[in-house]
Amino acid sequence: MSSIELTPSQKTILTALLNLHREAEDAIKGEDIAAEVDRNPGTIRNQMQSLKALQLVEGVPGPKGGYKPTANAYEALDVQEMDTVAEVGLLHDGEEVEEANVEEISLTSVHHPELCRAEIHLRGSVREFHEGDEVTVGPTPLSKLVVEGVVDGKDDTNHILILKISEMEAPAEQPEH
Template structure:
């Protein structure tokens, strides 16, 4: 016989315990000890144990015996705090006044004013403890998993019963989820024996800022306009391209989303990334193309 959960309003501490339990359970994929929950929501471990008995009676939590035991939230617990138990586990960081909030992740963001030019506000549901948030605290949320949205704002209110924060948005950025191949330019290839001067002419004629260096299918490196200009300024215009090319360069798979390419450019400091399709370099994505695309939004 299937036992349905008793329908009743949860107390605030019960909601805090369930959200902390679910957050840890999703992250760790194991039973969670009461002491771990107590640490996250800043409560006495004895209080957690007492409340767990009530949550067991409500058929929201089950106990797991043994040295590695603890507590597990069951499906009804997700429903009780309006979460989808089938969602993939994704942590969306939450930062308060410059410091990450341990054990907290953003579950749902709703915008309720977007038409006013000088004001944009929203509501974020937090899995974890929100009691340390106060009005006028600075908050950062993100990046989110799909469009890599990152939000900065100021807290304007707190609803402890639903674990939601109200906030005014000060800054918001988002990276569209499109594959890098949609923005990449077809790669041109320069013979490694070509002089820097001739390579410069080829780049200019092709309106490209970088080219692959190779011969007969043998890819040897990458040469950028910056490399060419630097070499020519040093009087090396007749030197072969192979002498000044970059032998190591960042690459990204053609179907990867834009944020992967942006992350690689940010880490390496390069101005372009080579796009690879089925292990074959097919294009080059330049930072200027990314900037040009992003300013459309």
Template sequence: MDLSSVQQEILNALIALFQEKKEAIKGQNIASSIKKQPGTIRNQMQWLKALNLIESVQGPKGGYKPTSKAYSALDLASYQEGETVDIFKKGKKVEGATIIEIDLTTIPQPDVCKSEIKLIGDVRKFEQGDDISIGPTPVNNLFFKGKISGRDDVNNKLIMKIQEIHSIPNIPVEDIASKDVVTISPNDSVMEVVNSFVKHDIRGAPVVDEEEIIGMIIYSDVGEALIEDEETKAKDFMRDTITIDFDEPLISAVKKFRKHQVNRVAVVKDDELVGIITYTDVLRRLTAIGIDYYQDKDI
């Protein structure tokens, strides 16, 4: 279907806003997103509705929604059936954005390896020179890291100079998890926790009560507790524990790091603690993964 550049911009903006908000989008919000006059949006919406690319919703919460035909018109039909692929800018996930296609355009020229990245989301959130990371991709668990060198607002694409490409190996977490786990008692004082961290040269440990994992403490938790009272008990400042089964693939651990914004996960077998896997363990296994899901909170 042949659409004008303005119609493509409007449709891309509508889909991006709809995916983010999950509700009908008002014309003025589309206009603001792509810096067009509201009158231009209204006029084009009549054509897009006639082409069955959008539907209008009446009422106070009314607005416009893209139809399935709209996704097809912009070559986004596969997105409705596939998994999301996240994109990160300066180490932080860009909400409402997901990657649809990565086209490596200069493979024969390794010193200028570039890619065209088609996405659903507001492409105007990115500027030339931004450091970005993408991944993991489905099936192959690929991660890309690079720098934005251009932007195509009409086709909703980014041009990225690729600096690194990595793939998470398909191995179980037990293969790289630390087996000698230092644990904390729920009644240990904050000073006892500090001494344990220093003695074993660690930055976090699970809290275990009668062989049951009841929490996790990391270095930053200790600092906050010390300000309050040196006699504060571990059970009073521990955080919830994120766990993973010993036989789950390594990519599952990486996804948990990202989803829960943590750097360590307790490895369990039949609900029993058998190890700890940290973001550092993954880095060591891969030498360098090149993906910063978050700003080095605690490792």
């Protein structure tokens, strides 16, 4: 799967759509996305055309219509492997973890958006993490993505935490004036 290069604006809008869709479990109106990212609905419609062309979003016609993310949307936002072991912050129950380095964040279970999980690959042990602990990862160097969630499982041998995502955000770049 080749990775799709999204513009910061597309990332912001797609992230907003994924979050709104996870809460509503229904098609999301352009106006709602516009409100979420503080842009005008026309901008959102234009961006949606390009996201549809990339097959990341599908339009749902009708009065209850709007946009839904496709499975590819999760893949496209899938946080790239960190080039360097970047300074990606990791908070464990609100406390910064000094010796943990996040190597990779991958968003899994794409076909069940309501069960959105993230796999966090750490350098260093995951022994101190327990199910139900709150973890915040990010911001990542490129997309400035921040993932918050609760530990849902872990793989000690491979240093992987499985988080049940409660919130994802990629900050919007400053709106053009």
